[in-house]
Amino acid sequence: MEKATLGVIIANRGVFPGSLAEQGRKEIVNLLKKEGIETIIVPSGKTKYGAIENLQEAKKCAELFRRNREKIDGILISLPNFGDERAVADTIKMSELNVPVLVHAYPDELGKMEVETRRDSFCGKFSVCSNLRQYGVPFSLTESHTVKPSSKEFLGDLHRFTKVCRVVKSVGKARIGAIGARTVPFKTVRYSEKLLEESGVSVEVIDLSEIVIAVGKLKDSGKGVQSKLNSITKYCPSKGVPKESLLTMAKLGVVIDRWIKENDLNACAVQCWPAMQEALAVFPCTLMGMLNNSLLPSACETDIVGALAMYMLQLASDLPSGLLDWNNNYDDDPDKTVLFHCSSLPKKMLKDIRMGYNFIDANVRKNKESSYGTCSGRLKSGPLTFARISTDDVCGRIIVCIGEGEFTDDPLDTFGGVGVAKIDELQELLQFLCENGFEHHVAMSQSLVGDILFEAMDNYLGWDVYYHNK
DSSP states (O other), X not given: OOOOEEEEEEBOOTTSOHHHHHHHHHHHHHHHHHTTOXXXXXXXXXXXXXXXXXXXXXXXXXXXXXXXXXXXXEEEEEESSSOOHHHHHHHHHHHTOOOOEEEEEOOOOTTOOSTTTOOOHHHHHHHHHHHHHHTTOOOEEOSSSSOOTTSHHXXXXXXXXXXXXXXXXXXXXXXXXXXXXXXXXXXXXXXXXXXXHHTTOEEEEEOHHHHHHHHHTSOTTOHHHHHHHHHHHHHSOOTTOOHHHHHHHHHHHHHHHHHHHHTTOSEEEEOOSSHHHHHHSSOOHHHHHHHHHTTOOEESTTOHHHHHHHHHHHHHHSSOEEEEEEEEEETTEEEEEEEEESSOOOGGGEEEEEEEEOHHHHHHHTSOTTOEEEEEEEEOSEEEEEEEEEEETTTTEEEEEEEEEEEEOOOOOOSSEEEEEEOTTHHHXXXXXXXXXXXXXXXXXXXXXXXXXXXXXXXXXXXXXXETTO
């Protein structure tokens, strides 16, 4: 994971003790260094107390930020005393940065409320936020209105904010690959490249035939093919899978890996059926699961926005994500659902992982020779965050549904990559998804990062987000 870099503004107001700003600067800088966060801040000798109080100091800070615009992921505003709201807002405006902003205020102490020691940061925070709002600068807040930087609560605020910064920055330059056209019946996964591009997300496309031709040019004995074959068999048990199928998967993996590297992709989506089975007689699911497991999201059925949701979950959690179907009711429990795919789930999300064949495809064909390559297992129990992104072309907007729940250990006897999820007020969620035309695919992560996604998507990316049960 890359280190976060924050531009830091220590705000000061002259009628309050300057020593508070000086002490606050030292504490904030030391804390960020301890947490491995790089800091861009005006040198202490360049402004009074190393803080920002007036227009001239704001210009100095803004110019420093502009010089480091490629480095800065977000801005931290800290108020050791009331602070000068104009200087803070002017700094950000003149810096011309468009990054997330976190506003922090120090708490007063009951034994230090005299003129020489009181902060009034509680009050100053209102003024700063009001000015940022007037300047059209979106910002984030700490959980508590005032909080000590030395507290665990502030560390939580800080780490959440750096994740928000990472999501916003990464999505703004994301490159997603589309391997093949969408599966013919699946109009549900249609999307708007133009709306995605407006948010900085580029889509790179390759025809499936080009992949197939490239696979055909590789020799079984090739060094790259044999290395990939070894990686596949080490990734998960493949007993019973024909050697010919494994070799084809290895060649396909070599071609896909090469294309991803050449195009500098952050995620991809694959036309995984039915054309691939006709051309190569395998499913790419295990290869996609390997990509997911290595933190390069790979979505089924050419679901580009599904891949984007997986990528954002990964950025927020530092964990691999998977794409599943909202697939079945779980008996008569209104708050539980069965999640399913063939599957391409990463093995870090599964227990009892094994390679096999696609039962549904084999049943249609009445044989399994062209159906090998799926990766089956049971989703591990634990926390759950789900996300579905959709491009609403008619209204010209990107809409999102996110929420949290848990994967359970409830008994389930079926095939594929499967699990049971418990989500409070699930029936209301399902009605919302249907009424608003959301797809049957959903990206999921074994983490609780809904708040990070909401802040990034709603506040900074400007998407239309529904946060279930927030």
